[in-house]
Amino acid sequence: MEKQREIYAEWLRIVAAFVVVFQHTVTSIWYDTPVSSEDFIALNFMNSLSRFGVGVFIMISGAFMLSPKYPHTPEKILKHNLPRVLIPLVFWVTVYGVVDAVSGAVKAGTPIGENIAALLTAPLDLFTEPATHLWFLYTIAGLYIITPALRVFTEHASKRMVLYVIALFFFFGLVLPTTSHILDKVFDFTLYRNIRIRGTTSFAGFYLTGFYIAQYGVPRIARRVLYGAALLSWFLAFFYSTYFSLVRAAPNEFFFGNFRPTTFLVAAGIFCFFREKFRNRTSNSKALVAISGCMLGVYVVHPLFIKASYGLGFTPVDPSPLITSPIMAVIFFTLSLGVVFVARQIPGLKKIL
Helix, strand or coil, X not given: CCCCEEHHHHHHXXXXXXXXXXXXXXXXXXXXXXXXXXXXXXXXXHHHCCCCHHHHHHHHHHHHHCCCCCCCCHHHHHHHHHHHHHHHHHHHHHHHHHHHHHHHHHHHCCCHHHHHHHHHCHXXXXXXXXXXXXXXXXXXXXXXXXXXXXXXXXXXXXXXXXXXXXXXXXXXXXXXXXXHHHHHHHHCCCCCHHHHCHXXXXXXXXXXXXXXXXXXXXXHHHHHHHHHHHHHHHHHHHHHHHHHHHHHCCCCCHHHCCCCHHHHHHHHHHHHHHHHHCCCCEXXXXXXXXXXXXXXXXXXXXXXXXXXXXXXXXXXXXXCHHHHHHXXXXXXXXXXXXXXXXXXXXXXHHHHC
């Protein structure tokens, strides 16, 4: 019998990947757009809609890596899971290093031969300055490494104990740092740094949240509260990002950060919605599984299309960001998916995508 896949996770991977592409499409011009312009307000609105993608990706990983239904011994993680992240990481760090070196030479008008050192040392970017979006692969690799220890906890902890740890993460890792930042900016008053318990600020909080929701679900009343909190969080993030950007005359993305309670609640709400909508539903659809399996590749590849597009003079501002940005995001996502899907059919290339 063909292996049944949990539909909610397959669709979530696709949605999260598209949202990340959409975010990068918008932010590629967002930082350089005058904050007093209508274009900036439109771009900021779309930016606020797209910040939950990474959180959802990590929650999906936690749901499966920590689930008692799927054994993940240290041996399996080191021999199977970790290489699936590290091999693409090394390859794409090198690729983007070469691309940046070549594009830098072209912009500067210098012969590429004079940049031989930059080309040859591109692999060293793995330890110095990898392409910005590749930070996610480092995070996933780290979470995989600590998974066996986290599984000891999840396999023996009660439901309430897991929720307790998530609550600690939410309060000390998200709420207190955010509160301290606001107090500092508004009242010039900063909370004592050790009150925040810095060790709780970790993506392991997202990881455990994905496990908790997938394993135990969320009661109906609690779901409504979570959905309401997610909607309110999105509004607050958009409002305050716009407000502080206008006040400081510069784009402000503090409330869009991964370690903000607003971003966490939106990601948790989206994850919970899909898990509930497709609860206990599985599928062996080859098409769905094939597309979902391409999402890591889409994540690492799509900036190449964004760079190429802007190099040709196309931006998501003209004629209107509300129209152009979504269209360009769909194009970048579709092109990335097409390239990754075809490449994965070639022996050997699947390991890097």
